[in-house]
Amino acid sequence: MIGAVALITTLVDSGVDVCFMNPGTSEMHFVQSLDTVPKMRAVLALFEGVATGAADGYARIAGKPAAVLLHLGPGLGNGLANLHNARRAHSPLVCVVGAHATYHERFDPPLQSDIHTIARNASGWVHTSGHPREIGADAALAVAAASGNGGQIATLVLPADVSWGDGAQPAAPWGVLRAVPVADRVIDHAVEVASAASCVLLLGGAALSEAGLRAASRIAAATGTRVLAEGFPARMERGAGVAGVTRVAYLAEAVEPQLAGATDLLLAGAPAPAAFFAYPGRADDLVPDGCATHVLAAPGQDVVAALEALADRVASRIEPELAAPSLPASPSGRLDARSLAAAIAITLPEHAILVDEAVTASFPLPDATAGAARHSLLTLTGGAIGQGLPVATGAAVAAPDRQVVCVQADGSAMYTIQALWTQAREQLNVTTVLINNASYAILRLELDRVGAAGPGDRARDMLDLGRPELDFATLARGMGVDAVRVTTASALVAELRRAVEEPGPHLIEAMLVPG
Amino acid sequence: MIGAVALITTLVDSGVDVCFMNPGTSEMHFVQSLDTVPKMRAVLALFEGVATGAADGYARIAGKPAAVLLHLGPGLGNGLANLHNARRAHSPLVCVVGAHATYHERFDPPLQSDIHTIARNASGWVHTSGHPREIGADAALAVAAASGNGGQIATLVLPADVSWGDGAQPAAPWGVLRAVPVADRVIDHAVEVASAASCVLLLGGAALSEAGLRAASRIAAATGTRVLAEGFPARMERGAGVAGVTRVAYLAEAVEPQLAGATDLLLAGAPAPAAFFAYPGRADDLVPDGCATHVLAAPGQDVVAALEALADRVASRIEPELAAPSLPASPSGRLDARSLAAAIAITLPEHAILVDEAVTASFPLPDATAGAARHSLLTLTGGAIGQGLPVATGAAVAAPDRQVVCVQADGSAMYTIQALWTQAREQLNVTTVLINNASYAILRLELDRVGAAGPGDRARDMLDLGRPELDFATLARGMGVDAVRVTTASALVAELRRAVEEPGPHLIEAMLVPG
Secondary structure, three states: OOHHHHHHHHHHHOOOOEEEEOOOHHHHHHHHHOOOOOOOEEEEOOOHHHHHHHHHHHHHHHOOOEEEEEEHHHHHHHHHHHHHHHHHOOOOEEEEEEEOOHHHHHHOOOOOOOHHHHHHHHOOEEEEOOOHHHHHHHHHHHHHHHOHHHOOEEEEEEEHHHHHOOOOOOOOOOOOOOOEOOOHHHHHHHHHHHOOOOEEEEEOHHHHOHHHHHHHHHHHHHHOOEEEEOOOOOOEEEOOOOOOOEEOOOOHHHHHHHHOOOOEEEEEOOOOOEOOOOOOOOOOEOOOOOOEEEEEEOOOEOHHHHHHHHHHHHOOOOOOOOOOOOOOOOOOOEOOHHHHHHHHHHHOOOOEEEEEEOHHHHOOHHHHHOOOOOEEEEEOOOOOOOOHHHHHHHHHHHOOOOOEEEEEEHHHHOOOOOHHHHHHHOOOOEEEEEEEOOEOHHHHHHHHHOOOOOOOHHHHHOOEOOOOOOOHHHHHHHOOOEEEEEOEHHHHHHHHHHHHHOOOOEEEEEEOOOO | OOHHHHHHHHHHHOOOOEEEEOOOHHHHHHHHHOOOOOOOEEEEOOOHHHHHHHHHHHHHHHOOOOEEEEEHHHHHHHHHHHHHHHHHOOOOEEEEEEEOOHHHHHHOOOOOOOHHHHHHHHOOEEEEOOOHHHHHHHHHHHHHHHOHHHOOEEEEEEEHHHHHOOOOOOOOOOOOOOOEOOOHHHHHHHHHHHOOOOEEEEEOHHHHOHHHHHHHHHHHHHHOOEEEEOOOOOOEEEOOOOOOOEEOOOOHHHHHHHHOOOOEEEEEOOOOOEOOOOOOOOOOEOOOOOOEEEEEEOOOEOHHHHHHHHHHHHOOOOOOOOOOOOOOOOOOOEOOHHHHHHHHHHHOOOOEEEEEEOHHHHOOHHHHHOOOOOEEEEEOOOOOOOOHHHHHHHHHHHOOOOOEEEEEEHHHHOOOOOHHHHHHHOOOOEEEEEEEOOEOHHHHHHHHHOOOOOOOHHHHHOOEOOOOOOOHHHHHHHOOOEEEEEOEHHHHHHHHHHHHHOOOOEEEEEEOOOO
């Protein structure tokens, strides 16, 4: 058996049966072996950032890793921004990077580079497989490693001669590394903290699952603890029937009132709040002065069990407060961030997956969708834009029976616009609302905030996407995706209803009036 | 003066007056300072790989570095594949990577990552600026470093507080690091080698300039030495009036006859030939058995002076053999790689810049264009596809008075398709011939070559770009570029003539019949 067959067989045996890929010559034996191991589903991407972002979205919904297959150092580089986001999402992911044959590296051929330098940036585990007889064990270890630390990227470098070499064998799965339990004395301490004068419980990671949110809601009801969610969750359950929670705001000045008066901050799977960026003369540590910070569970620990244990101690007979169904009025008239959010809220199907990379246009979205149909929210965890379309793609592969709605800003969309082609190829149920405001609007905001007094014409020009205007409906059609452009809120509602009814991908370009 | 103003002023004073950029929040003071230092031309890209590829193309034509401005680790990652190609091209390039404020890193905010790990993959010089009072000197040093080793990438990490901090001053330019002269005894030795029974002189880098080619042609005429060029030159002068030379072939079996019988190989700015990829059971070292290898000049050495010195010793009264004007017949009928090459050859304007990322479709191009109008050829130096459109963009910025013709394969185009928008925004004189064969044709070839006997349906499916069909004319229009689709050779000729006459960018989608 050649190495590639042993590798793919081991992955499949370990539960990794989807591979997002963008292969080259050094990966041809892996590609060839797909016919030998038909249980591995191969999903082709036209750009590596689509493959890595899709694997991230897949992991967030499937709760297990996908594999990605990339072509040497440059391919890994192209995939790195979305690996960065996946790292911040604690998504488990097995990244297979093809490399030159071991005996060929000495010629320093054109595609040769030091793959490990790049891999180290985002991976929790990096290993180069050295021989076909080792590749099975290496693959099993990579899958196990991906489940470590609460979910991380395991990068396996696969030299071409290890891939094509004979004498390989699949290895038995190592199993998943379980989350580390939280010690009883930590729960004891949390009981005291939650009963403090003014405690804020900050949820992140798995704490934003339905069970975690229920437990947090009971704690709040019993103790008066305020509950907040981290600003950019990998996945958060929301909508009618789920215990609702407000997220930490993006702008530091909006976080201040959220935490005002807190004497104790209890971290449940989330880091302490800090500014996304530093700005001259503004606060960057957002924990109020004099507020004590306590850790209930760190990433990699069993945060849901810890929250439930805490709830059982302080709120044994108290029920959680679940969000009641509540929809905004059907919007009409001009399209702005508010009417767009309302259109999404009222058309969101039950058990949808909502991917939010709307950036500035997303500010009204959480309020509008708080009582919408129950859904899973996926956000931009690592701040590296260009994640929305790929994550939506992978989420749809993971859950073919759920509708994915991707709210996507224009500037960010252009980083990984190639994802639309994969959505068409795989006929995925993704509806993209592409928000066209012809600018890097977030940077206009930031240019003001960084203290740049009165930006000049040349600076403003660098934030302008309107010269020439991007036509996203046309771009989508060029990649085989059904697309339409709308300019009113009622047209957006109508097109959303049509899109979520029809199978396959759709793109609705929403021409936004500055709000 | 704030750090960003000192940085940009120093770059401009050092001759770096174009910056290809894709900035984010941490780069806003750099953006703001563009109005203070109007001599810096800022060119916006929608994706970092466009910015880095454009800087590579700029350097190949301008002979000096451009700057690129990228947003933290993920931005550098997105730009890495074309930095890899620039490294292989020995293009000088100053890469400015914005980073979090120095005091903000401790919070490990979402966009934080170890930038140096990524930078090391492609950079010959990496430095993080530590204080506004140092940024001027750091910038001057970065420009000088970029000219080292025959041209390399100098990466300057710019923390936000160094960028916005006061007390900065521009620094005086350090000047360019000159190429290292070749010692007389090396020339003496080369005189003997060139007179050997069967010598092959292999040219690379600056040896493929007009002067280098003239000298090599004289040496060949006087001594009978065979002359070859490296397979993937960064820039090579070609066409009528230039001394012609054949490039080392891509496929190892085609290199064999090129070097057959050679007793001595004299390397002039090129590495010894090796296979691009290793294949099971095929040769990877392409230097014939028993052939001795000698280095006339390594990258970073003055290879043109060395060739001229050698020519003056062995061919003092001998003139070079210059290519006579010679064009293929005007093609008609179906579009295949051969008729496409003929169409390009007969329409190529005088002093055009020809960018070749046609991959499989480029095989007939060198023969067809050998006697065409004089032009500069830029090729895919590092094998990381997605370089053609960006390199064409940067070349057009460097030479607004020259027509750029970019012959671009479909699969490769999709990696950095966003370059078309920058071409439209800057109204660059680039004509792209987009070769649509609806497949990764090179991988079909490679799948056969790696010994994969009878690839199955699932393997073949991973090389198929036809489901759904990509419509590049539509994609180009969506980004504001005039575009047309052609299906015959005569239509391609007519559209090429129109496109090179009209100002601004054009895209001609050539629907290729498998040849």
